[in-house]
Amino acid sequence: MSIIWLGDVSSTNPLFVGNKAANISILYNDYKIPPGFVIPPINEIRMENGVIVVPPQYSDNIAWSYHKLCEVSGVKNVSVAVRSSALDEDAQGSSFAGQHDTYLNIRGDDEVRDAISQCWLSSYSKHALSYREHLGLDDNKETMPVLIQQMIESDVSAVVFSINPINKNNNEIYINSTFGLGESLVGGTVNPDTHIIDKSSSSIISKHISRKTVLTAFNVQGTEEVDLSSEMQNKPSIDQSQALKLGKLAIELETRMGWPVDLEVAYKDNELYLLQCRPISS
Numbered sequence: 001m002s003i004i005w006l007g008d009v010s011s012t013n014p015l016f017v018g019n020k021a022a023n024i025s026i027l028y029n030d031y032k033i034p035p036g037f038v039i040p041p042i043n044e045i046r047m048e049n050g051v052i053v054v055p056p057q058y059s060d061n062i063a064w065s066y067h068k069l070c071e072v073s074g075v076k077n078v079s080v081a082v083r084s085s086a087l088d089e090d091a092q093g094s095s096f097a098g099q100h101d102t103y104l105n106i107r108g109d110d111e112v113r114d115a116i117s118q119c120w121l122s123s124y125s126k127h128a129l130s131y132r133e134h135l136g137l138d139d140n141k142e143t144m145p146v147l148i149q150q151m152i153e154s155d156v157s158a159v160v161f162s163i164n165p166i167n168k169n170n171n172e173i174y175i176n177s178t179f180g181l182g183e184s185l186v187g188g189t190v191n192p193d194t195h196i197i198d199k200s201s202s203s204i205i206s207k208h209i210s211r212k213t214v215l216t217a218f219n220v221q222g223t224e225e226v227d228l229s230s231e232m233q234n235k236p237s238i239d240q241s242q243a244l245k246l247g248k249l250a251i252e253l254e255t256r257m258g259w260p261v262d263l264e265v266a267y268k269d270n271e272l273y274l275l276q277c278r279p280i281s282s
Contacts, residue, residue, distance in 0.1 A: 002040070012025045018087050018145040019087070021036075021038045021085040023278060027274065033275075034073075034151070039145060042058065050121075051118075059113060065148070069148070079218065080151055081148075081151045082146060083103075083149070084122065084145075101119055101121075101122035103222070104183065105222045105223055153218055153268065156180075156242075156267040157179075157182030158175055158185070158263075159175070159263065159264055160261075161175075176194055177195070177237040178212055178215065178237050181266075182264055182275070193238065195243040195246075212232075212233055212234075213228055214228055245272065246265065260279065262276075263277055
């Protein structure tokens with residue numbers, strides 16, 4: 001098995017790394033994207049006590065890559081997200097949203113290996129196999145690619161659509177944002193702030209600041225939802241300039257990728273990070 005790093009030439013080929021990793025790799029050298037690597041598909045696996053065992057010949061390679069990621073990021077025992085990047089995931093017509101497990105704030109060799117194993121196992125779950133059957137996709141003959149990427153302990157997270165998903169207006173960019181990590185946002189446990197931007201004029205045509213009672217933060221076991229202080233609950237999570245910057249980013253990436261984009265982004269210390277870029281699923 002050869003580990004593939006984000007930004008490498010081969011990392012833009014979805015046949016090697018899946019669509020999720022390939023999409024972000026295409027953009028890796030031009031945007032602020034957290035570093036990471038991909039475990040490509042393998043077929044030399046075995047199941048023990050309901051768990052897919054990481055083959056011994058690959059275990060050292062994974063550990064070495066994690067330590068290299070620590071060096072690249074400049075963080076000892078860097079916190080990573082371990083996510084699926086299946087060959088047909090985040091493709092046009094098959095998003096696989098929520099079908100495969102994601103593991104957050106993973107640290108150390110053993111935790112990374114365990115999370116990879118659990119991520120592989122989730123592709124064989126009843127609901128994942130049912131989803132594949134519904135879409136007429138082939139059953140997995142080998143493990144799906146898995147993306148291991150440095151986690152950003154974000155101050156603010158946002159999801160950006162280059163087409164308004166509510167009214168399907170092609171000329172409107174739709175932004176949801178909240179404080180903390182993005183899990184409470186994508187999981188629907190917080191009422192996010194909303195900005196709608198007109199593409200033609202690059203102006204904000206609608207803004208709604210919600211009362212946000214919780215945020216997702218790191219804890220020793222991964223992540224947790226914590227109460228947001230009363231003075232922060234009604235504050236806007238992003239300001240006007242940040243909203244316009246996200247609108248500009250959505251237009252850029254829609255043009256570059258050739259399809260309407262669904263972006264996950266994070267702000268940390270006022271730095272904007274691009275975390276995911278995928279087609280808007282119907």
